[in-house]
Structure formats: C-alpha cells, structure tokens
Amino acid sequence: MDAEVELLPALPPPGPLLAKALVPSLDRGPTRVPTRTVLVTGVAQDRARLADYDRVCGFALRDRVPPTWLHVLTFGLHVHLLSGAGSTIRLAGAVHVTNRMRLHRPVDAGEILDVSVRVENLRPHKRGALLDMVGEVRVADELVWDGVSTYLAAGAKVPGTPEAVPREEFVPTPPIAIWRLPGNLGRDYRRVSEDPNPIHTSRIAARAVGFARPIAHGMWTHARLLAALDSRLPGAYVVEASFARPLLLPATVGAWWRPEPDGGWRAAVTTADGAKPYLVTRVS
Amino acid sequence: MPLPRSAVVVGGNRTPFAKAGGAYAAASNLDLLTAALDGLVARFGLAGRELDEVAAGAVLKHTRDFNLTREAVLSSALAPTTPAVDLQQACGTGLEAVVYIANKIALGQAEVGIGGGVDSASDAPIAVSEGLRRALLAANRAKTLPRRLQALAGIRPSHLAPVAPQVVEPRTGLSMGEHQARTGAAWGISRAAQDELAAVSHHNLAAAWSSGFFDDLVTPYLGVARDTILRPDTSVEKLAALKPVFGDTMTAGNSTALTDGAAAVLLAEQGWAEANGLPALARVVDAQVAAVDHPGGDDLLLAPAHAVARLLARQGMALGDFELYELHEAFASTVLATLKAWESAEFCSTRLGLSTPLGPIDTDRLNITGSSLATGHPFAATGARIVATAAKLLHERGGGARGLVSVCAAGGQGVVAILEAV
Numbered sequence: 001m002d003a004e005v006e007l008l009p010a011l012p013p014p015g016p017l018l019a020k021a022l023v024p025s026l027d028r029g030p031t032r033v034p035t036r037t038v039l040v041t042g043v044a045q046d047r048a049r050l051a052d053y054d055r056v057c058g059f060a061l062r063d064r065v066p067p068t069w070l071h072v073l074t075f076g077l078h079v080h081l082l083s084g085a086g087s088t089i090r091l092a093g094a095v096h097v098t099n100r101m102r103l104h105r106p107v108d109a110g111e112i113l114d115v116s117v118r119v120e121n122l123r124p125h126k127r128g129a130l131l132d133m134v135g136e137v138r139v140a141d142e143l144v145w146d147g148v149s150t151y152l153a154a155g156a157k158v159p160g161t162p163e164a165v166p167r168e169e170f171v172p173t174p175p176i177a178i179w180r181l182p183g184n185l186g187r188d189y190r191r192v193s194e195d196p197n198p199i200h201t202s203r204i205a206a207r208a209v210g211f212a213r214p215i216a217h218g219m220w221t222h223a224r225l226l227a228a229l230d231s232r233l234p235g236a237y238v239v240e241a242s243f244a245r246p247l248l249l250p251a252t253v254g255a256w257w258r259p260e261p262d263g264g265w266r267a268a269v270t271t272a273d274g275a276k277p278y279l280v281t282r283v284s
Numbered sequence: 285m286p287l288p289r290s291a292v293v294v295g296g297n298r299t300p301f302a303k304a305g306g307a308y309a310a311a312s313n314l315d316l317l318t319a320a321l322d323g324l325v326a327r328f329g330l331a332g333r334e335l336d337e338v339a340a341g342a343v344l345k346h347t348r349d350f351n352l353t354r355e356a357v358l359s360s361a362l363a364p365t366t367p368a369v370d371l372q373q374a375c376g377t378g379l380e381a382v383v384y385i386a387n388k389i390a391l392g393q394a395e396v397g398i399g400g401g402v403d404s405a406s407d408a409p410i411a412v413s414e415g416l417r418r419a420l421l422a423a424n425r426a427k428t429l430p431r432r433l434q435a436l437a438g439i440r441p442s443h444l445a446p447v448a449p450q451v452v453e454p455r456t457g458l459s460m461g462e463h464q465a466r467t468g469a470a471w472g473i474s475r476a477a478q479d480e481l482a483a484v485s486h487h488n489l490a491a492a493w494s495s496g497f498f499d500d501l502v503t504p505y506l507g508v509a510r511d512t513i514l515r516p517d518t519s520v521e522k523l524a525a526l527k528p529v530f531g532d533t534m535t536a537g538n539s540t541a542l543t544d545g546a547a548a549v550l551l552a553e554q555g556w557a558e559a560n561g562l563p564a565l566a567r568v569v570d571a572q573v574a575a576v577d578h579p580g581g582d583d584l585l586l587a588p589a590h591a592v593a594r595l596l597a598r599q600g601m602a603l604g605d606f607e608l609y610e611l612h613e614a615f616a617s618t619v620l621a622t623l624k625a626w627e628s629a630e631f632c633s634t635r636l637g638l639s640t641p642l643g644p645i646d647t648d649r650l651n652i653t654g655s656s657l658a659t660g661h662p663f664a665a666t667g668a669r670i671v672a673t674a675a676k677l678l679h680e681r682g683g684g685a686r687g688l689v690s691v692c693a694a695g696g697q698g699v700v701a702i703l704e705a706v
Contacts, residue, residue, distance in 0.1 A: 047507060051310035060359045061315035062322075063506060110507050231359050 003118070004036040011040050011115065014079040015196045031129055031156040034086040037118040038077045045073070045109050053192040057220060058227035064106040066230070067239065068223035070113075070145045071101060072193050074135035075219075077117035078149065081133070087119075089131065092197060094151035096218050097130070097165045099241045101147040106235045107137070114138040120148075123163050129156035130163060168242040168266075168280035175254025175274045177228065181216060183250040189220040206248075216247040221269050221279045229257055229265060229283070237264070238284050244277040253278060260284070290554040291389035292564040292706055293382075294396075296672020297324035298547035299505040301660035302512045304405035308544035311506065313342045313349060317356040317402040320546035320665075323503030324398065325361045328550055328562060334363035336394035339381040340548065341372040342402050343663035343694075346409045352402075375614065376573070376699035377401045378547060378667025379691045383701060385551045386568035395556040399671075400548030401664030407544075415443035453694065455579040460694060461539060461615065463584035465531025468617035470583070471624050475533035478616035479523035482538040482657045485613060489654025490516035497653055501672050513541050513660040530615075538616035543660030547668035549675075554706065564706040566675035566687070570599055571701035578696035585618045587698030588690040589625045593636040595700055601686075603642040606702075608649050608677055608687035610670045613656040618692055623647075653677065667691050667699065678705035 045065065053069055054061050082091035107113075114137070121132045130152055137145040150165065186200035198205035199215060206214045222241050226233070247253065247269070254274045257267035264284035270277050299319050302308045308316065317340060325331055340353040349355070354368040373380045378401035385397035412420070415438075422435035451460050458466075468478075492498060493510055502510075518537070526535035550562075557564045574591035576582035588611075596603060603626060611619045625631045626642040633639070653673055656666055667689075674687045685705040692698050 048310065055310075060318050061311045061506065062319065063504070231361055232364075 006036050006038045008038055008040045008080070011043060011073065012076045012080050014076045014194050017076070017079040017083045029088070031122065031153075031158050032086065032088050033119040033122050033131055034081050034084065035119070036086075037116050038080055039114065039116040040077070041114045043073065043113040043115050045111070045113065047109055049192060050109055056188045056192050057223035059223070059230060063108050063110070065109050066223060066226060067101045067103045067145060067147070068219060068226060070107065070137050071099070071135065071147050071149070071219060073113070073115055073137070074117050074147065075193065075195060077115065077135070078133045081117060081119055089129070089153040089156055091151070094153045096149060097152050097243055098150040099147065099219070099222065099243075100238065101145065102238045103236055104144050104146075107139070107144050111139050122158055124158040124160045125152055125165070126162040128152060128154040129158040130165065165242075167244070168240060168282055170244070170268060170277045170280045172275045173256050173268070173270070175270060175272070176256045177254070178272060179224070179253050179255055181247070181249055181251045181253060183214075185216060185220065185249055186214045189217045193217060193219065211246055211248060213248040216249055216251070218243045218279070221247060222281065225255060225257070225267050225269055225279060225281060228255060229267060232265070233283065239281055241279060241281040243279055247278045287390040289390050289392060291386035291551050291568045292554045292557055293566045293568065293671060293675035293703065294550040294552050294557055294562045294564065295324070295328060296501055296547065296549045296668065296675070297327055298502055298665065298669050298672070299323070299545050300502055300508045300511050301543050301545035301662055301665075302508055303660065304542035304544055306406075306512055306544070307506050307508045308404065309406040311404060311544065312407050313345065313352055313402045313404050313546075314355055314359065316404060316505075316544065316546035317342075317352065317400065318359040319503070319505045320400060320402065320548045321356055321360040321362065321398065324548045324550055326503070327500065331361040332363055335366045336397050337385060337388065338362070338366060338368040338398040338400070339371050339384045340368070340398070340400040340402065341370050341377040341381060341664050343372065343374055343377060344403055344405065344408045345372070372664070373573075373697065373699065374693035374695055375612070375661070375663045375666060376691050376693035376697060377664035378669065379671065379689060379699045379701060380573070380667065382549050382551065382668060382671050383568070383571040383699070386571070389551060389553050390568075396550070396552040398548050398550055400546065400668040401662075401666070402546035403662035403664050404544045405542035405662070410446045413443045413445060413447055415440060419443065451694070453578065453584065459530070460584065461530035461534060463578070464615045464617050465534055467583040467585060467621050468533060468615075469531060471621040473533065473617045473620045473624070475524070476520070477620055478533055478538040479520050481613070481616040481619060482523055483518055483520045485651060485654045485657040486515050486518045488652055489514050489658035492653035497676075501676065511659050513543065514654075514658050534615060534617055538657065540614055540656045540661035543662045545660065545662035545665050547665040547672065549668045549671050565679040566703040566705050569686070569702040569704050570595060571699065572598070573697065573699050575698070576696040582696060583621065584696050585614055585692040586622060586625055587696055588692050588700050589622050589631075589698070590636060591698045591700040592626070592688065592690060593632070593638065593642060595702065596642070599702065601702075603645060605686060606645075606649065606688045607681050607685040608652065608674060609645055610651060610655065610674045610687060610689045612661075612666055612670060612691040613651065614661070614692050616657060622690070671701070671703070674703055678703055681705055
C-alpha cells in the first residue's frame, strides 16, 4: 500500500458518524472520495455481541465466525471514510447495490484482527456514481477476509461513460423456505450491527426517502441467507450478492438455495411467491 | 446371551463443560450439541457422511426444541440425510442414547451412529404460570370478543411471575439434594468422606488434563479450552470450610454444580469401523436400567445399585471383575451410598435378593480421571462424557479390560452398562 494510511485507535462506532453523514456535504465542487486507507489494529472480537449477532441472523453459535460478521466489523470504517471533509459522498444517502466477500480461511472468534477499509473505483452511473468500499481483515500479516461493498451515490457527478451495476442472474424459483420477518427486525439488527440508519427502524425516516415502511438491512438479509447454508459451506469461499430491491418490514419472504455443478451455491431471498428477488447470491 | 454383532465405541467428543451463567451463557442446547457433533465429525473425518442415526437429548428443554437432535444434525457438518431421535431419561439420557445406538448396531439395524446429550442450565426455559397459561389458552379458544375478554379477566397479578424450571421430584416435592441428604444420613455417609471423594475427583481430573488425556476427547468451544468448574488446587481442608446446603453434610463442594455442555460418542459395528479405517476402543457388552420406588420411601438415587445387580447376574460376572468403575458423581454422597449398598449384606439380601453382598470395589479403579463433581454435570451430556472417557481408558489397558459405567437419574432411575476393551 503506497497510499496514505490513517491509523485509528479503535473501530469507530458508526452511530455518531452516521448522524454527521446524514448532513449533506456542502462541498459544491466535483465529486471526491478519500484516497487514504483507514486501519485499526489489534481488534479483539466481542463474543457477547457476536452471540447476539448470530442469534439475530440465524447462525449457530460457533467459534468460526460468519464472513458477514467480519463485514459488520468494517462498517464503522465505511462510515468514517464517507463522513469526513475528504468526501463529497455521504454513506447515509448511498445505496448498497452489490457485495462481494472472500473468506480466505476460517476465522476464529478468538483471533485478534487488523481491520482496514479504503475507497476504490469511483465511476459514473446513469443515476450518479458507483464506488467500492474495500475492506480487509488480517491476522498478523495473513489476509483472512476481504470484502467489496459497492454503493450507488445518487446525484454524484463523475466524468466518463456511465457503467451499469453487474447483476447476479435471477430466474423465478419456488422458494424452499418461507421466512416471516417481524417489524422489529431493524431494531434487532441495529443493535448487533451498530448501523443506526433510521430508514431501517423508523417509518417516518423510511417515508422521507420514499419507502412506505422501514426496510431490512441488506446485510441482515445476506447474513440470514448464508446462515441457511451455514453447515454446507466450506472453510474458504467467495460470496457475491446483488441487492435487487428494498425489503419493507414486516414481511413474509421466500428463500431458496441450490448447489452448483462446480461445488458452489446459488441462493436468493425473494417475494413469498418466488417471482421477484430481494437478494441474489452466488457462492463459489 | 451373546449379541448378534459387536457395537464398538470409536471415540468421543465433548465441549469443555462450563459453570452455568459463564462462557456458554448465550449458547443454546442446539448450539452446544452442534458444537459437540461438529467436533466429533472433524475428529473422525465424517464431514458430509450420512450416518445411520444420531440419538441425543436434553433434560432442560424448550418446547421449540422438540426435534433438538435432528436440528443439531442439520446444523452440523454431517450429511443432512442423517436421521436423528431425541431421547430423554433425565441424567441417564446420554448413556441411554449410547445404549440405543449400540443396540441398533448389535441388531443389524445400523452400522454407525452417534449417542450423546446436552444441557444448558444457563439457557433454561422459563414458563408462564399455570394460571396465566390456562387463561391465555381459554382466550385463544374463545370465539367472541366478550368471551375473550372474560377469559383474560381471569388473569391475576400473581399469575404474571415467570416460572423457572426446578430440579424437584414431582411426587415428593423434595429437591434431588434433599433426597440425597436423607439417603446419606440413612447410610451414615460422613462429611469427611464426601469431601475426600470430591477432592480426589478434582485432583484426578486435573491430572488427566495435565497429561493431555482429554486432547482427543474435548474440542474447545467459545474460547473455553478446559472444564471451568475444575479446581486443581482444592483440598479436603478447603472443602471442609464450606457450609452445608442439603442436610448437615452436603455442600456446594461435594455436590455437582449447574453446568452447560454437550457430549457425543461415535459408535460403529466393529467390522464397519475397521473397514472405514476407524479405531475401536471398547465394545458395548450389555446395559441395564432399573427404577426404585422413591415415593414409597426408597433412596432416590440408588437405582443403579439394583441395575448393576441384574446386569452382573445376566452376564455371570462379579462386581470385582472390572478394571475400571465410572460412577457418576451426582453428589459425593450418592457414590459413597452406592458403594455401601453393594457392601451391605442386608441391602443385597433384602433389596437385591442376593445371598452374598456384591462386595467392595477397589476405589483406586474408581473415576480415575475425575467425574461430575470436578467436570460438572450438564445433565443429559454426562453419560456420553463417561462412555468416551471409559472407552479410552479401557483401550489403554488392553484387550479384554472391562469397565462398569453407572449413572443415577431423577425419578428414581438408573442406567448402567459394561464396556470391554477391544
């Protein structure tokens, strides 16, 4: 890494930062994002919070942590990078459109982690700009997890030819499972993810951005789907996810998963009839 | 009567046992049992394999866990087509589950399976009071709003207190400790003897941990690598300082503590184990259950004394024929009263119908790697913990070495089994 590295003493709680990130940037200049990497070293995982996270997302309580948990650990750094003066894009207004994680090996809840996030690949989109939040988790010097969260910042202006968001292929499929998601799901996931964005918990906040009801956290839906596959997943894999449409709470949704010839999986969370996807994933 | 086929213990795995409310406070029975199964699967390379059956159970069980073992199989790395059954015989559950699988193997109904058990005293179910439950059910049945309101109006403030599970015998209202205090007094079990047994249990378990004995029997879980109730530095003097909690002699030190944990034993037909490159530690020779009439005044926890007598008679064996004795330490007093009962000419004559007492055992062969006082006692897991330990110890002693396993259980029941080294 030759770019600038900002070393933080601890993972910042996203809450106060997000409040700041809700305030639009007054910078009227061209769209800018930070070029530095933020890094926190020596992160001990909170087993009590992990247990709560596992419960809320449907994972069994294991020593090996879910990759989505490692994503949650990076989330405060996402907000940190996109709330400061170096960024004209605010995370609170951006939409998480795709996510890609690679678990390089099983990660134990007792391992001490170095967690970093940087912004990459700011590029034009017909509705604004796309950018990648690239997270990395290391144990000593070994890269054990990396994740790319792609956000769409509506209204941002970046020169060039607009790019489309690559979508995971979706074919309407009868669901294997029907999940009833309660109205308080957003509050439960807020507690374990520390993502306080009120569009997940407040009807008023959700209406302000055009949703009739609070919407589920995309990374909850992602985690819940991985939890359904949990015991069938290997110790190392890549999982790619497309967030197809907002999931308004409470809801009854469908879910399915099927093995691929290459040993991977395709899986989705859909409307209860299986016709439309909320989340489409591929594990390889 | 020879069994048609030999069921052997291939090996075992358990979580370290932890004091209730400690490191496993957030773990459910399902989490714990899954962890024990996955450790066993990892140890013997069974990932993705379909076994013939997994039998396990829990004593403190949520209603949502009606299919606990099957759900644990689905959460584990075993093939999802592995069937499972929930068994429950109070503290005898783990041993009964092992016997169930061994019997199926012996009869040719299975080649390979797992017997085990789990309990979480931390994540115990809390029920609503009987008054509230009845009112809610009546309201649910009511077809009209006024009738529903009428039903709900029957709820009294006193109904709202939650009801925690109790280890109380329904027919006597006595806790297990209170029952054992009566038994201990009747048999003249001294405080000093109980504290001595408890100290030995801790010292034996500590020595076994130090020697690496549990390295292939236990898989760390949630950051816990050793049993947390174990006090290697405890002593008769320290134990003597504790205040009695049941009767005059039973203390927190010579009674088992509330514990969270899970244990599982892999069993297979002997030839199947060989063909699959798996070890065979010990054969399950025979097993017996018995019950006593505790509402009629019998000693609640002495049913294993009866079961052992019947088992020995059927096998044509004597109590002295064993290299090892694994007697579950529900309370130090229970073990000591059981030993006294076997030595008592009167008890063996009037209660067991024997012309001579079963006799004393060599206590140097008793619980030589510690038992429940030091390890802890997650009720349904204990039997599987003991079988795995006994099978390994017998195997170390060489072919033909025999061990007697005995577990007492609530309801005045006992489960016992004989293992023989392969």
